[in-house]
Amino acid sequence: MTITRKDFPDRFVFGVATSSFQIEGATREDGRGPSIWDTFCREPGRILDGTNGDAACDHYHRWAEDLDLIQSLGADAYRFSIAWPRIQPEGRGAVNPRGLDFYDRLVDGMLERGLKPYATLYHWDLPQTLQDAGGWANRDTAHRFAEYARLVAERLGDRVTSYATLNEPWCSSILSYQIGEHAPGLRNRKLALAAAHHLLVGHGEAVAAMRDALRDAELGIVLNLQPTYPASEKPEDVAAAHHADGTFNRWFLDPLFRGEYPQDIWEAYGADVPEVQPGDLACIARPLDFLGVNYYSRGVNSANGSVRPPDSAYTHMGWEVYPQGLTDLLVRLKEDYAAPPLFITENGAAYPDELTGDRVHDPERIRYFESHLEAVAQAVRHGVDVRGYFAWSLLDNFEWAWGYSRRFGLVYVDYASQRRVPKDSALWYQGLLTGQPEGVLLPATD
Numbered sequence: 063m064t065i066t067r068k069d070f071p072d073r074f075v076f077g078v079a080t081s082s083f084q085i086e087g088a089t090r091e092d093g094r095g096p097s098i099w100d101t102f103c104r105e106p107g108r109i110l111d112g113t114n115g116d117a118a119c120d121h122y123h124r125w126a127e128d129l130d131l132i133q134s135l136g137a138d139a140y141r142f143s144i145a146w147p148r149i150q151p152e153g154r155g156a157v158n159p160r161g162l163d164f165y166d167r168l169v170d171g172m173l174e175r176g177l178k179p180y181a182t183l184y185h186w187d188l189p190q191t192l193q194d195a196g197g198w199a200n201r202d203t204a205h206r207f208a209e210y211a212r213l214v215a216e217r218l219g220d221r222v223t224s225y226a227t228l229n230e231p232w233c234s235s236i237l238s239y240q241i242g243e244h245a246p247g248l249r250n251r252k253l254a255l256a257a258a259h260h261l262l263v264g265h266g267e268a269v270a271a272m273r274d275a276l277r278d279a280e281l282g283i284v285l286n287l288q289p290t291y292p293a294s295e296k297p298e299d300v301a302a303a304h305h306a307d308g309t310f311n312r313w314f315l316d317p318l319f320r321g322e323y324p325q326d327i328w329e330a331y332g333a334d335v336p337e338v339q340p341g342d343l344a345c346i347a348r349p350l351d352f353l354g355v356n357y358y359s360r361g362v363n364s365a366n367g368s369v370r371p372p373d374s375a376y377t378h379m380g381w382e383v384y385p386q387g388l389t390d391l392l393v394r395l396k397e398d399y400a401a402p403p404l405f406i407t408e409n410g411a412a413y414p415d416e417l418t419g420d421r422v423h424d425p426e427r428i429r430y431f432e433s434h435l436e437a438v439a440q441a442v443r444h445g446v447d448v449r450g451y452f453a454w455s456l457l458d459n460f461e462w463a464w465g466y467s468r469r470f471g472l473v474y475v476d477y478a479s480q481r482r483v484p485k486d487s488a489l490w491y492q493g494l495l496t497g498q499p500e501g502v503l504l505p506a507t508d
């Protein structure tokens with residue numbers, strides 16, 4: 063069965079997503095300050111292939127060509143992120159006008175091409191100066207974030223009507239301060255939980271600041287949610303899955319949509335729990351216009367740890383392909399959390415793509431997108447209010463700790479020449495979006 067736009071509601075938004083550090087490059091240009099990822103990339107052993115974001119996809123200079131590509135896909139919208147260190151090189155105080163100008167041009171470029179901008183304010187590129195003061199483990203960073211959010215809203219608010227505050231606070235806290243895989247690369251659970259709390263407070267304060275600055279904007283947050291399943295019906299496996307769900311999903315969903323941290327996990331964290339000040343939970347739980355869901359895979363847990371189902375397919379990241387998890391997750395968000403309207407803000411897969419002549423054949427990625435879109439359509443049929451879907455990602459890009467060794471793009475990037483080559487999956491996505499099976503995408507560029 064092939065999926066078509068008719069499987070989705072009338073005003074359903076289809077788009078593509080990227081993030082600033084992963085594509086822009088130009089890290090020292092036009093007054094941008096250093097971010098924690100610039101620092102992290104220079105620490106030996108942090109990035110698999112020893113690379114960094116200095117050039118990335120050179121999107122800072124090629125943005126017009128990239129917007130042309132998005133338009134030629136037939137997309138309705140583009141989800142991008144704003145680099146805080148371009149706006150405030152020191153993370154506080156003085157604004158860098160050339161940084162704001164870049165996003166101003168970018169947004170105008172989207173509107174000229176009929177693309178609706180979906181901005182994300184924080185996709186992990188924290189100004190290094192703020193990290194020097196403790197980063198997200200320092201409560202002051204939350205206030206600085208709200209200040210920055212207001213600056214962006216004041217400048218872009220006449221043209222950008224959708225803002226996500228944070229992308230995946232689990233990654234900016236647990237993965238960054240406890241697991242140590244992302245910048246700043248610490249291994250300290252207490253700091254990680256402080257960071258998570260301050261990220262959520264910063265989100266709440268940013269929402270308040272932006273509501274104050276903007277009339278009709280839609281404000282939300284993006285979470286990486288990973289439904290967890292027990293490896294068997296044994297009570298200890300069921301308990302392990304519930305615990306994993308608690309640390310990964312409920313630790314963020316419960317404060318945002320119920321105004322409380324989950325009791326079982328709070329107790330399990332013992333002395334590492336964050337200091338919660340009066341009013342924090344009300345601030346975090348401010349009503350939102352949407353929740354962005356980034357979905358890649360599920361988790362399967364047993365009492366002995368996580369399990370890899372042997373008969374499943376896996377991507378180049380080693381993540382299980384499990385579309386049913388997306389349906390289950392979306393239905394659960396409606397039933398357990400009475401969540402606001404949902405957007406799939408990221409979904410996609412890495413495969414070891416190769417350029418053969420002018421083509422990249424990526425049938426597995428097409429199957430991945432197709433099966434996950436079918437999973438979204440299924441949730442819609444269950445009555446879940448899903449408003450849009452953004453494929454991750456427009457371009458192959460800097461995949462964090464994996465450097466350039468993992469390719470998530472609909473469009474292949476030859477990093478030596480910066481040539482963009484639409485993969486078969488891009489042509490497939492264009493077919494879905496335009497309803498024309500054999501569309502003509504922009505030719506590969508030089």
Ligand code: GBH
Pocket residue numbers: 081084229230233286288356358361408454461470
């Ligand atoms: C997203 O994060 C990011 O927003 C984006 O920038 C990135 O390029 C993209 O995904 C692809 O990676 O069960 O311990 O293996 C993904 C967040 C969090 C998804 C961890 C996979 C697996 C956790 N990831 N998760 S584990």
